[in-house]
Amino acid sequence: MLDAPAPDDLAWSAAGELAAGVASGRLSALEVVEATLARIRNRDPLLNCFTTVTEERAIDRAHALDQARESGKPLGPLAGVPFAVKNLFDIAGLATLAGSKINRENQPARRDATLIERLELAGAVLVGALNMGEYAYDFTGQNIHYGPSRNPHDLKRMTGGSSGGSGGAVAGGLVPLALGSDTNGSIRVPSSCCGIFGLKPTYGRLSRARSFPFVASLDHVGPMARNVEDLALAYDAMQGFDADDPTCVDRAAQPVASLLERNVEGLRIAVAGGYFKPRSVEALQAIDRAAVALGVNRDIDIPQAERARSAAFLITASEGASLHLDRLRRDAKRYDPAVRDRLIAGAMVPASLVLKAHKFRRWYREEMLKLFADVDVILAPATPCTAPFIDQQTFVFGDDELPVRANLGIYTQPISFIGLPVVAVPVAVALSPLPIAVQIIAAPWREDVALRVAHALEANGTATAPRPRM
Amino acid sequence: MKRKAGRTSKSSRTNRAGKSRSRRSTIDSSRSAHLDTLVATNARALGIPLDSAWHEAIAFNLRLILLHAKLVDEFALADDTEPASVFYA
Numbered sequence: 001m002l003d004a005p006a007p008d009d010l011a012w013s014a015a016g017e018l019a020a021g022v023a024s025g026r027l028s029a030l031e032v033v034e035a036t037l038a039r040i041r042n043r044d045p046l047l048n049c050f051t052t053v054t055e056e057r058a059i060d061r062a063h064a065l066d067q068a069r070e071s072g073k074p075l076g077p078l079a080g081v082p083f084a085v086k087n088l089f090d091i092a093g094l095a096t097l098a099g100s101k102i103n104r105e106n107q108p109a110r111r112d113a114t115l116i117e118r119l120e121l122a123g124a125v126l127v128g129a130l131n132m133g134e135y136a137y138d139f140t141g142q143n144i145h146y147g148p149s150r151n152p153h154d155l156k157r158m159t160g161g162s163s164g165g166s167g168g169a170v171a172g173g174l175v176p177l178a179l180g181s182d183t184n185g186s187i188r189v190p191s192s193c194c195g196i197f198g199l200k201p202t203y204g205r206l207s208r209a210r211s212f213p214f215v216a217s218l219d220h221v222g223p224m225a226r227n228v229e230d231l232a233l234a235y236d237a238m239q240g241f242d243a244d245d246p247t248c249v250d251r252a253a254q255p256v257a258s259l260l261e262r263n264v265e266g267l268r269i270a271v272a273g274g275y276f277k278p279r280s281v282e283a284l285q286a287i288d289r290a291a292v293a294l295g296v297n298r299d300i301d302i303p304q305a306e307r308a309r310s311a312a313f314l315i316t317a318s319e320g321a322s323l324h325l326d327r328l329r330r331d332a333k334r335y336d337p338a339v340r341d342r343l344i345a346g347a348m349v350p351a352s353l354v355l356k357a358h359k360f361r362r363w364y365r366e367e368m369l370k371l372f373a374d375v376d377v378i379l380a381p382a383t384p385c386t387a388p389f390i391d392q393q394t395f396v397f398g399d400d401e402l403p404v405r406a407n408l409g410i411y412t413q414p415i416s417f418i419g420l421p422v423v424a425v426p427v428a429v430a431l432s433p434l435p436i437a438v439q440i441i442a443a444p445w446r447e448d449v450a451l452r453v454a455h456a457l458e459a460n461g462t463a464t465a466p467r468p469r470m
Numbered sequence: 471m472k473r474k475a476g477r478t479s480k481s482s483r484t485n486r487a488g489k490s491r492s493r494r495s496t497i498d499s500s501r502s503a504h505l506d507t508l509v510a511t512n513a514r515a516l517g518i519p520l521d522s523a524w525h526e527a528i529a530f531n532l533r534l535i536l537l538h539a540k541l542v543d544e545f546a547l548a549d550d551t552e553p554a555s556v557f558y559a
Contacts, residue, residue: 217555307545310538317535328518341524345531348512353539358553360542365554406534418554 010035011173012467015081015230018176019123022065022080029065029080033058033125036082040127040174043470047172049149049165051087052094053128058082061125076123077233077257083177086163087129088136089113089221090210098212099134099162101145102327102334113210114245115179115221115238122237127175130165134336136181136214137320137343138162139189139408140388144336148390151194152468153434157387160193160408162186166224167194171468177234181211182220184312185382185412188439191224191424193387193408195435196465197454198224199231202444203419204249206235207242215319216247217358218312218416226465228455231423232257235447256448260455267449270298272380272441275305276411279398282436283381285429290379290438293462294453300375303367304360308414311357311364313406317346318354338405365418372443377453379438381411382424386434415439421447423454425463435466505529 010018010032021027037055044050065080085091088098090109097103111117116126131149133141141164142148149164151157152172159168163180167190170178180187182200191198199222206221213219223234239253271291278284291297302308321328321343328347332340371378384407385395394401397410415422421444424437440457442450457463509529513520520528 304545307541310541313538314535314542317531325516325518329516332518332524333521337524337527341527342531344513344518344520344524345509345528345535347516347518348508348532349535349539353543355553356547357539357542358555359547359551360545361554362552363545363547 011039013176014227015078015176015225016233018081019077019079022069023075025069027080029062029125030059032080033062033082033127036127036175043172043174046155046470047150047152047168047174048147049131049169049172049174050084050128051097051131051146051165054091054126058125058127061120065123065125076121076237078119078237079123081124081177082127082175083119083124083179084126084128084130084166084169084175085113085116085179086132086166086181088132088181088212089116089129089179091116091126091129094129096212097129098136099132099143099146100335102331103212109210111210114207114242118238118240119234124177124237130163130169130178132165133162134339135324136162136183136186137339138405139185140164140405141167141190141193142390150390151387152470153195153466154387156389157434158193158390158392160190160383160387163190163224167191167196170194170196170224170226171465172470173467176225177230178224179221180224181214182222182416183215183218184316184416185409187222187224188382188412188422188424188437189408191426192382192435192437195426195437196224196226197228197231197426197463198222198424199235199447199451200416200422201235201447202421204247205421205445205447206238207245207248209242209244209248213323215316217315217319220416220419228260228423228451228458229257232260232451251445254445254448256451259448260452262452264294264453264456267376267453268374269294269296269377269379269453270300270375271296272302272378273299274301275414276302276380278381278384280385282386282429282432283384285431286427286436286438287379287381289427289429289462290425290457293457293460296379300371300378302371302378302414304364305414307360308364308417309410311360312413312417314349314354314357317342318349321346361417368418368420369443376442376446376449378441380415380441382437382439383408384410386432386436411439415441420444421450423450425454425457426465427457427463428466505533508532
């Protein structure tokens with residue numbers, strides 16, 4: 001029998017509100033965590049977002065927080081805030097699945113991922129691990145071993161991937177905050193499909209230590225939430241150098257939460273044209289609405305974006321295959337066939353072509369940096385369409401019909417290819433009951449600018465995470 | 471004398487088109503055969519045991535990746551362009 005639903009005011013509260021309530025004693029951490037666990041028990045059988053619920057750990061942690069408050073110890077900015085992580089982040093005591101069946105037999109992780117440690121240091125409470133596409137090679141949120149995560153706005157539809165469980169859990173009110181990873185769009189695509197906010201920071205900004213990799217030269221990690229302030233709170237808590245991740249840049253943290261209210265009127269904002277021109281009514285309406293709300297009347301051409309996407313595709317195939325080569329030799333039959341066939345093909349790509357893609361990456365980065373001398377922010381669609389149906393194989397893209405699995409990230413790949421910070425913001429459009437997001441892209445290390453613009457869109461009602469009718 | 475430029479009979483045009491289609495089809499099947507050989511040979515060289523049922527999907531994916539690679543390969547880059555690899559000494 002299902003438990004009584006958790007009170008809506010807790011399930012849909014922002015992380016910042018929950019933390020303020022716990023810090024003031026108006027709420028106990030235990031009360032918040034128990035309501036979250038009840039909500040997961042009730043709703044997750046429909047959404048299939050969680051692969052593990054760390055109930056005992058969460059309750060112990062909540063008790064500890066409540067005791068700390070009672071004894072007058074300072075609590076962090078995320079005190080009592082429940083969060084969950086894509087199951088490629090190490091959780092001490094659990095095998096790190098990375099969406100696979102093969103990894104189930106791995107030794108349990110001995111230590112949490114750095115980002116989990118940092119969120120808990122800020123007072124947040126881990127409640128579980130989230131479903132994802134196998135080994136993150138996926139834009140759909142489907143998983144042959146654990147079932148698809150389901151979109152809270154329409155259970156017949158995809159969450160988008162590969163951080164599909166993260167998107168569904170946040171959009172469905174199971175947790176206010178989740179972590180995802182984004183190699184080619186895996187935070188931004190589910191944010192768009194599920195109608196939430198997602199931050200893919202600059203490459204090298206947040207530590208990937210003790211997370212299962214996919215494409216080392218393209219992997220990013222970041223937060224997903226239902227409002228911009230929560231993204232900023234989580235991002236601030238996770239910043240900082242980490243010697244355990246060789247790509248993490250030794251750069252001072254730049255807290256952004258206190259900067260969100262800053263005026264965006266002086267910012268130079270343009271809409272990406274050419275390759276990024278939307279070919280669906282929904283994507284077009286979303287980008288137009290965001291542009292109008294920000295008073296933007298300027299287009300900008302991102303040079304060689306299509307080629308950049310191809311180079312990202314190529315590097316992904318090759319580096320991903322290299323990571324999995326031993327497993328493919330040993331265990332190829334235990335992969336999702338759709339992932340296995342792509343990985344084996346990737347292993348066969350000549351290195352000379354992959355190196356050329358890396359050289360092109362350098363060229364493209366320099367061209368993009370020149371653009372940022374003239375603009376502060378670029379707007380682009382996040383996905384070419386709203387969430388497709390689960391198991392849908394293709395979607396219409398202008399005059400073409402493209403495979404879903406490889407192409408939902410057609411607009412995200414050319415941006416993460418050079419590690420630019422991006423906030424995906426959900427923008428309601430008149431013609432669709434389903435959400436869709438816009439990418440707010442800034443120059444490297446200017447997460448503050450992208451988040452300020454996202455906050456401005458949220459403040460004027462253009463960007464909002466719609467509550468699903470479940 | 472006037473040249474009969476570009477005048478050909480319908481039957482000869484049809485034959486030429488037919489030959490062209492046939493040549494294209496020969497090239498396509500030859501490329502496809504090369505790709506099949508590449509998949510089989512590479513799998514052996516890399517020590518990946520291949521089930522024959524996977525072959526077609528792997529060849530499809532390899533073709534797709536190589537199409538993307540072609541777009542990258544066609545782009546002229548200076549010899550001294552540094553690859554954007556991730557390494558700090």
